[in-house]
Amino acid sequence: MRREHLDSSCVRSAGYDPAEGELEVEFVGGSVYRYLAVPEPVYRALLAAESHGRYLNREIKGRYGYRRI
Template sequence: MQRQPVSSSNIASIGYDPATEVLEVEFLNNSIYQYFNVPSIVYEALMAAPSHGVYLNENIKKGHYHYERI
């Protein structure tokens, strides 16, 4: 999956596959996580958020999306 670099104190890049609804987040510590069944509207809001990290924590990590580290 191709990811876009983002300006964040914790996140290096973010990618999304609308066909499978998989969100992929690469953190600055080089860990990569995939979050599953994430609607495109949530991805779009994440990319538009003033703070990607805050949005990720509040709406995706706490949103009970299944995830795995890859």
């Protein structure tokens, strides 16, 4: 999955697979998580957010299943 670089202190990049509804997030520390059944507008809002980390914590973590890859 191709990820977009994000200018963030905690999120290095994020990518989205619309066919699967999967959001992939790479953190600055190097870990990568794939969030499941995420609607595309949520991904687009993450990219547009003033604070990517804050948006991720508020709108994605705890709302969608995930796995570390």
